[in-house]
Amino acid sequence: MEATYYYIIVGALLIDYLLSTVSGILNMNSITEDVPIEFQEHYDKDKYAKSQSYLREKTRFGIFSGTFSLAITLLVIHTGAFGLLDNIVRSYSEHFIVNGLMFFGILFIINDIINIPFSIYGTFVIEERYDFNKTTWKTFISDKLKGYGLTIVLGSMIITPILYFFQIYETNGWLIAWALMTAFMIAVQPLFVHVIAPMFNKFESLEDGDLRNSIEDFAKKVNFPIGRIDVMDGSRRSAHSNAYFSGFGKSRRIALFDTLIEKHSNEEIVSVVAHEVGHYKKKHVISGTILGILETGLMLYVFNYFMSDQDLFNVFSVDNISVYCGLVLFGMLYSPVSLLTSVFSTALSRKNEFEADSYALETTKRPEPLISMLKGLAASNLSHLTPHPFMVFLSYSHPPVAERISAIRGQT
Secondary structure, three states, rough: OOOHHHHHHHHHHHHEEEEEEEEHHHHHOOOOOOOOOHOOOOOOOOHHHHHHHHHHHHHHHHHHHHHHHHHHHHHHHOOOHHHHHHHHHHOOOOHHHHHHHHHHHHHHHHHHHHHHHHHHHHHHHHHHHHOOHHHHHHHHHHHHHHHHHHHHHHHHHHHHHHHHHHHHHHHHHHHHHHHHHHHHHHHHHHHHHHHHHHHOOEEEOOOOOOHHHHHHHHHHHHOOOOEEEEEEEEOEOOOOOOOEEEEOOOHHEEEOOOOOOOOOHHHHHHHHHHHHHHHHHOOHHHHHHHHHHHHHHHHHHHHHHHHOOHHHHHHHOOOOOOHHHHHHHHHHOOOHHHHHHHHHHHHHHHHHHHHHHHHHHHHHHHHHHHHHHHHHHHHHOOOOOOHHHHHHHHHOOOHHHHHHHHHHHHOE
């Protein structure tokens, strides 16, 4: 089985890389010379050329970073780096939980050190070149430090009991770990609203006025209680515009980027709110959470059968079987399944976006503000207007904006 595991893991890595690279190249080549007629009010020739240049630069950078990542991963596999790291952590402690936390901690640090140059280039070179970046070095460093703190706290809270239950209960450990992960996936929603998000951004209540009144009137009309309507200082980091809902029940929040409010009319913003409410009314949030829980359970169940297979550990030159090392190694073996589930989840997400657009249209009775908002967001974010179908199939969580507009017009 050792050879089979090796070919599955390396084959999956190569297939994933080829799919990503080929789809990126096809996507670049799908650029049209002229601005699509639907968008000529929002894109002049210069802006359209700028969006194309932005796409090319991001794609080429993505291919380069993907190639580098593949090379590092193959190097790790063929040099026995995991086995070396396992021997190092075992030399400091004999306790499996301490070993596991050290193992994951060192992997996280090494991975972050490798990725920092790419993050810096993406933020301070590419995003800066296209007038999107507003992040200062102080904010960048501060975000990194806060991220480290969250990783240590939340990572330890998740990893420690998983290691314990798999080690102590063996056969039924996956079931207890699944229950724990389910509880965490539910609890993280209010935690994000009240703790995590405010660590990185300032949220101020939307001031009284026409916009707030319009949002509250819409929410009342569709019987959708809103806990908070906040303005987020998105402009502190980027010129990109967005809005999102988060939380359940009383912790439910509408967060509007300040850049969104600056660039769009009240009617357009209400159409975005209506779209997001549509996700809740159509049960997309609940179904997404349930699917995530089921996928986690499947992964833990399958891992339960592989975590003691010495052949899997031999592929990575790891001499001693352990739950913590097994989780990492199994994650790579599981990658073909992850690829398939990601294609399914993005297809489901695109279907949900169409349904949310339809709900917004049904409840507002006005297609033009929603269409105008979609066009405006595409223009301000320099979105690719004619993506290749293969790229959409593989990785687009939202349908191409032209398809969304066509679907909206088809309902009127």
